[in-house]
Amino acid sequence: MFKALRNLASAAILTLGLTGCVGAAGVSTWEYQSGQGYETQRVYDGRIQADTSQGFTREACTTVSSRQIGPSGGGAGGDVTACAPN
Numbered sequence: 007m008f009k010a011l012r013n014l015a016s017a018a019i020l021t022l023g024l025t026g027c028v029g030a031a032g033v034s035t036w037e038y039q040s041g042q043g044y045e046t047q048r049v050y051d052g053r054i055q056a057d058t059s060q061g062f063t064r065e066a067c068t069t070v071s072s073r074q075i076g077p078s079g080g081g082a083g084g085d086v087t088a089c090a091p092n
Contacts, residue, residue: 029055030053031054034050034052036049048071049071053065067087067089
């Protein structure tokens, strides 16, 4: 009886310990273009995460930065980021 309770307690501790295990891997790529009066930069970030409570999850984000460059060297532009969880 005592041995069975001890094994059950060990299994419960092991289960609780594994509940919070998380692993992640990611990849990032970068692309840059420029020409007369403009600059464009695109960054892609993708991440896969393994969580014992949620299984595998994936998120991919793309950021595009565009800049218009004026004749005097000043510029205007903006950044747009879009993310998609899977």
